[in-house]
Amino acid sequence: MKADNNKPLEKFADKMMKETSVENPSANFTASLMVQVEAAEISRPIVYKPLISKTAWVLIFIAVAGLTGYVITNSQEFSLQGVIMPDLQTVTENMMRNLTAYKFSTISLYASGLLTIMLFVQISLLKNLFNKR
Amino acid sequence: MASLNDQHYINLVIKGDTQAFAVLVDQYKAMVFTLALKMLKSREGAEEAAQDSFLKVYRSLAEFKGDARFSTWLYKITYNTCLDRIRKNKKEQTVVAIDEFNEQQIRSLDSSLDALEAQERKQMIQDCLNLLAAEDSFILTLFYFEEQSIKDIAKIMGIKSNHVKIKLYRSRKKLATVLKTQLQTEMIAHYES
Numbered sequence: 599m600k601a602d603n604n605k606p607l608e609k610f611a612d613k614m615m616k617e618t619s620v621e622n623p624s625a626n627f628t629a630s631l632m633v634q635v636e637a638a639e640i641s642r643p644i645v646y647k648p649l650i651s652k653t654a655w656v657l658i659f660i661a662v663a664g665l666t667g668y669v670i671t672n673s674q675e676f677s678l679q680g681v682i683m684p685d686l687q688t689v690t691e692n693m694m695r696n697l698t699a700y701k702f703s704t705i706s707l708y709a710s711g712l713l714t715i716m717l718f719v720q721i722s723l724l725k726n727l728f729n730k731r
Numbered sequence: 732m733a734s735l736n737d738q739h740y741i742n743l744v745i746k747g748d749t750q751a752f753a754v755l756v757d758q759y760k761a762m763v764f765t766l767a768l769k770m771l772k773s774r775e776g777a778e779e780a781a782q783d784s785f786l787k788v789y790r791s792l793a794e795f796k797g798d799a800r801f802s803t804w805l806y807k808i809t810y811n812t813c814l815d816r817i818r819k820n821k822k823e824q825t826v827v828a829i830d831e832f833n834e835q836q837i838r839s840l841d842s843s844l845d846a847l848e849a850q851e852r853k854q855m856i857q858d859c860l861n862l863l864a865a866e867d868s869f870i871l872t873l874f875y876f877e878e879q880s881i882k883d884i885a886k887i888m889g890i891k892s893n894h895v896k897i898k899l900y901r902s903r904k905k906l907a908t909v910l911k912t913q914l915q916t917e918m919i920a921h922y923e924s
Contacts, residue, residue, distance in 0.1 A: 606832075606834045606837045606838070607832060607837055607900075607903050607904060607907060608903065610837050610840065610841055610903075610907065611871075611903040611906060611907070612875070613841070614844070614856050614859075614906065614910070615856075615871060615875035615876075616875075617852060617853050617856050618853065618856050618857060618860065618875075620761045620762060620765045620876055621761065621764055621765045621768050622760075622761050622764065623760055623761070623764040623777075623778050623781060624778060627756075627760055627764070627778065627781070627782070628753055628756050628757055628760065630782070631756055631782050631785055631786070632749075632750075632752070632753055632756070634782065634786055635749060635752055635785075635786065635789050636749055638786060638789060638790055639790070640744070640745065640789065640790060640791075640792055640793050
């Protein structure tokens with residue numbers, strides 16, 4: 599039914615629109631626009647510039663390769679174990695014990711809950727504010 | 732062909748030949764102005780919006796990559812500029828109800844329209860287009876005057892092709908609804924005088 603009605607309506611709209619024509623702006627449109635164009639500047643597109651330049655990458659590569667080479671050739675003389683690298687196993691164990699033993703007080707729980715609610719309220723308020731701008 | 736020519740003038744402008752931009756302006760000003768006029772409904776506003784759109788296009792001409800037609804890009808900027816103006820002015824947009832029409836009703840509308848004098852008929856259609864909401868008259872203008880494809884219209888308005896088809900169908904219906912009301916008002920005025 600809808601499709602049947604579509605065709606005559608389309609034809610009718612076609613006929614109506616044929617009767618209208620494109621409108622022309624005022625005679626000095628181009629002239630007054632060109633005055634503004636002369637004053638304006640073409641903005642250059644933003645060219646992507648990498649955060650770390652090629653020379654920096656080369657330097658980093660040389661440094662890493664040099665250090666690796668140094669470590670491989672001199673590995674017999676000293677060990678880094680325990681000097682810069684602490685025992686990871688004990689560190690994680692300590693951390694887990696401390697974390698599980700920690701208890702939050704009811705007040706801090708309520709406070710953080712309330713803070714989260716306020717955060718959500720703020721989000722909608724800020725969204726409204728920016729929309730209005 | 733037109734797009735090849737456009738690219739030639741765009742290149743000239745980017746190279747520093749500002750006057751080459753006037754060629755592009757002259758080629759598209761009527762359509763840009765018409766689109767703006769259909770959306771904003773006032774000649775002064777439309778002229779300002781059209782100039783604004785061309786100026787925006789000029790400023791970002793170097794960013795035009797040529798993967799879409801220049802006209803599509805220009806009309807998209809025009810559409811957004813007009814939407815911004817409507818939003819800023821907070822002008823009340825007319826809301827047109829959509830009436831259902833059967834074939835016979837359309838035929839009777841058609842013959843009533845035919846009964847009018849050519850000049851009168853033109854004016855009547857123009858008035859009807861002016862009574863439509865900005866988006867409706869924009870989409871009709873783009874489709875009929877510029878013969879843009881559904882795909883291009885979708886790009887210009889930033890919506891999906893299917894959505895364009897639905898909007899086009901609704902706009903046609905709204906146009907017929909407005910025409911019906913206008914014709915009725917005209918008839919009543921005719922009998923009263």
